[in-house]
Amino acid sequence: MTGGSGTGQVAVIGAGMHPWGKWGKPFVAYAVAAAKAALGDAGVDWSDVDFIAGGETVRNGYGGYVAGSTIARSLGWNGARVATCYAACASGSAAVEAARTRILAGLSNVALVIGADTTPKGFLAPNAGDRWDDPDWLRFRLIGATNPAYFGLYARRRIDLYGASPADFAAVKVKNSKHGLHNPFARYRKEVAAEDVMASPVVADPLRLLDICATSDGAAAVVLASAEFANRLGVRDSVRIRAVSTVTPTFPNTIVDLPDIATDSAASVAPPAIGYRESIAAAAYEESGIGPEDLSLAEVYDLSTALELDWYEDIGLCARGEGEKLLHEGVTSIGGRVPVNPSGGLACFGEAVPAQAIAQVCEVTWQLRGQAGDRQVANAKVGLTINQGLFGHGSCVILSR
Amino acid sequence: MELAQGRVPVIEGWFTVEPPALLGRRCPACGTYMFPPTGQWCPNPRCGCDDLETVPLSRNGTVWSYTDAQYQPPAPYLPRTDPYEPFAIAAVELEKERMIILGQVADGYGVGDLSVGTRVELVVEPLESDGEAAKLVWRWRPLGEEVDQ
Ligand SMILES: [Zn+2]
Numbered sequence A: 001m002t003g004g005s006g007t008g009q010v011a012v013i014g015a016g017m018h019p020w021g022k023w024g025k026p027f028v029a030y031a032v033a034a035a036k037a038a039l040g041d042a043g044v045d046w047s048d049v050d051f052i053a054g055g056e057t058v059r060n061g062y063g064g065y066v067a068g069s070t071i072a073r074s075l076g077w078n079g080a081r082v083a084t085c086y087a088a089c090a091s092g093s094a095a096v097e098a099a100r101t102r103i104l105a106g107l108s109n110v111a112l113v114i115g116a117d118t119t120p121k122g123f124l125a126p127n128a129g130d131r132w133d134d135p136d137w138l139r140f141r142l143i144g145a146t147n148p149a150y151f152g153l154y155a156r157r158r159i160d161l162y163g164a165s166p167a168d169f170a171a172v173k174v175k176n177s178k179h180g181l182h183n184p185f186a187r188y189r190k191e192v193a194a195e196d197v198m199a200s201p202v203v204a205d206p207l208r209l210l211d212i213c214a215t216s217d218g219a220a221a222v223v224l225a226s227a228e229f230a231n232r233l234g235v236r237d238s239v240r241i242r243a244v245s246t247v248t249p250t251f252p253n254t255i256v257d258l259p260d261i262a263t264d265s266a267a268s269v270a271p272p273a274i275g276y277r278e279s280i281a282a283a284a285y286e287e288s289g290i291g292p293e294d295l296s297l298a299e300v301y302d303l304s305t306a307l308e309l310d311w312y313e314d315i316g317l318c319a320r321g322e323g324e325k326l327l328h329e330g331v332t333s334i335g336g337r338v339p340v341n342p343s344g345g346l347a348c349f350g351e352a353v354p355a356q357a358i359a360q361v362c363e364v365t366w367q368l369r370g371q372a373g374d375r376q377v378a379n380a381k382v383g384l385t386i387n388q389g390l391f392g393h394g395s396c397v398i399l400s401r
Numbered sequence B: 001m002e003l004a005q006g007r008v009p010v011i012e013g014w015f016t017v018e019p020p021a022l023l024g025r026r027c028p029a030c031g032t033y034m035f036p037p038t039g040q041w042c043p044n045p046r047c048g049c050d051d052l053e054t055v056p057l058s059r060n061g062t063v064w065s066y067t068d069a070q071y072q073p074p075a076p077y078l079p080r081t082d083p084y085e086p087f088a089i090a091a092v093e094l095e096k097e098r099m100i101i102l103g104q105v106a107d108g109y110g111v112g113d114l115s116v117g118t119r120v121e122l123v124v125e126p127l128e129s130d131g132e133a134a135k136l137v138w139r140w141r142p143l144g145e146e147v148d149q
Helices: A027-042 A061-065 A067-075 A091-104 A135-143 A147-162 A166-180 A194-199 A227-233 A276-288 A305-314 A323-328 A345-349 A353-369
Strands: A010-021 A051-055 A081-085 A110-117 A202-204 A217-226 A239-245 A297-299 A382-389 A393-400 B021-026 B053-056 B060-069 B087-094 B099-105 B118-129 B134-146
Touching: A010 A027, A010 A091, A010 A227, A010 A353, A027 A061, A027 A067, A027 A110, A027 A217, A051 A067, A051 A091, A051 A353, A061 A067, A067 A081, A067 A110, A081 A091, A091 A110, A091 A217, A091 A239, A091 A353, A091 A382, A091 A393, A110 A353, A135 B099, A147 A202, A147 A305, A147 B060, A147 B087, A166 A194, A166 A305, A166 A323, A166 A345, A202 B060, A217 A227, A217 A353, A239 A276, A239 A353, A276 A305, A276 A382, A276 A393, A297 A353, A305 A323, A345 A353, A353 A382, A353 A393, B060 B099, B060 B134
Parallel strands: A051 A081, A051 A110, A297 A382, B099 B134
Antiparallel strands: A010 A217, A010 A239, A110 A217, A239 A393, A382 A393, B021 B053, B060 B087, B060 B118, B087 B099, B118 B134
């Protein structure tokens, strides 16, 4: 059950990104840059890669829908096995999982996992047309419930239940902006003060513009290999994947979530002992035999400042309602016991959907290798990434050195 | 005539206008409720019944959480006014059905009228207008009472 020892290990032997921003290029241009960086980092020729898994991007037409092959073609057809994975924000970890399981099964030796995206300005919106049977379309048409509206629901609940304040949320942004200052791949590298956040316009009560992550162009790639391949390559002390969690919810899922306008009913079956977001980390902890107390750092999906605090609790860093305390004690800042989002997080990157979960793995890889420069977490040994894709896609990767 | 034009549900079969009530699906085998009423199979993985009945859901509930839309949502949302006027959204827990349903908050109410635990009732109000007929949607109206959660 535990993937901790012996053979059956999958190593991360290369990591690379294209800087996040609004660059106006086709997604495949970002992808190729990230792929070449990751392959160069690994010291592996593209022609030696025997599997490519691409995170799908839905805003780039047909090429984006078949991202794995589109990227493979741009790198030059090499006969590799190919997959394209769509799991919304969790697309990247679905691609990691496809590559990991192929390697664990002995069907592949070395795989390129890649995600790249371009995004329009402003709110993410559903596919065009009259789509009366599409829940993602209906939430906009019938309720006007944008993504920030859902983030607002979680944030307002923190305020009413636990006494959180907008100043607490702003403090998350302040922390992440400090972290991201030192990340060459981050889009925003500028210190932000709490007053700046609280002076920005309200988007979805209680969240303001600077509480909510932007949308960005960007790309991230990792090269995964079997332990044997890594050894042959002479990679020493490689970063290893200890668990990947791509779980779906368990019925009844009783927390409002994107894009649904209603939860499951708990009238006939009691809700599971732990909620969906907690179950994503729990499955990865169980698979790896690693617990929250073992983490050196975490990259969590801070779509909003308030949501980062929810994740502290969902991944077991503290009890429910204590996220603010953990933040203010400095536990989750670089220099604290478990720095969260040392990369700067989505606060500094913005969201590039199919790349995001892979970017989190890149950051943890660099941190575990001690290559994170001025944002380095001292003596990092174990890192967790977590994310959640709409329509019920869990996304958590635990890595260790 | 004008009244009739003004009372067209924006989506057929999801709610009744007189009285205002959401229509859900209920599994006769295990008692699970569903909304929207489009499900064909019971979502309880241990049940699997496919002979669902359509039932009106509770018209009262308590606020699970709430927010508003200070910026105009993108299409397919159709703003009712120009310039755009923000509106509030509530996620409301139905006690009997033990489920949460999102909806806009009734006209004239905003986030200042809400907190987690506020009691609300279902109403139907115009959502959008094409100049001729106003299309109705369900909304949650605060009742000005709190319940302990
Ligand atoms: Zn049933």
